[in-house]
Amino acid sequence: MKISYEVTVGPDEHRPNNADGTVEIWTLNGEYHCEHGPAVITRNANKQIISQHWWLNNQRYRENGPAVIYDDGVMHETSWHPAREDGPSRLVKINDLVTEEEWRTPLKKGGFHRIGGPAIIDTDSNTGIVYKESWYLFGKRHREDGPALIERDRQTGQITKQEYYKNGRRMEPQSQAPKITL
Structure with a gap:
């Protein structure tokens, strides 16, 4: 030794x-x-x-x-x-603004993971606009109630891209179910 x-x-x-x-x-x-x-x-x-x-x-x-x-x-x-269970596993701040936030599963070979929010959040350090959100569950891109990937214009915040995933598989966006009136 x-x-x-x-x-x-x-x-x-x-x-x-x-x-x-x-x-x-x-x-x-x-x-x-x-x-x-x-x-x-x-x-x-x-x-x-x-x-x-x-x-x-x-x-x-x-x-x-x-x-x-x-x-x-x-x-x-x-x-x-190892990754924390009670908060993000990685934070980057520029001039006190959080510009990168990553959540990972604390499991040994786990990947990005967060329940109830995006596992990756990227914010433009000049405008303060969140320009990318990625939702993951146990290392696979996944979201039940909306797009698992959202990208925005860094200047305006307008959504430029949305992709839907379940268990790592890309899905077509769910159309709104017709309303039934009685």
């Missing part, structure tokens, strides 16, 4: 634009691993932490908090591994 700790200066796979910063990496037998904190820490040229990545046995993992935290002063990203 070989535990190693290294510090590199300049860009790496975690932050390729980090030309003047440093990256601290903990490994066990050549794989990302740290039991006492983040296995990868990236700092900018001023030595401020801009990203932290928690790994165990070469898998992103943290029990009581996000396994990835990135904050460069403008963009802030948090990702939970």
Whole structure:
């Protein structure tokens, strides 16, 4: 068993634009691993932490908090591994506006998943308009009561695309049932 700790200066796979910063990496037998904190820490040229990545046995993992935290002063990203049951598994904020939100199933090989709302929500950072919503259930695009994919114009918010899915299969939109009067 070989535990190693290294510090590199300049860009790496975690932050390729980090030309003047440093990256601290903990490994066990050549794989990302740290039991006492983040296995990868990236700092900018001023030595401020801009990203932290928690790994165990070469898998992103943290029990009581996000396994990835990135904050460069403008963009802030948090990702939970394993996925949370009580909230989104990934959030990206730009200037305090949530621009990306992802919900995943906490099951080992689960994909996107959310009951009662879209599993993926993308918002334009300039206009604040939600331009894409994708509904998933256990990794398959799915929605019972409407389109499982909705895309909107980023400037006007007008719907530009709607697709209907059930259990991952694309469906034709349901037409309204005729009203019966007695």
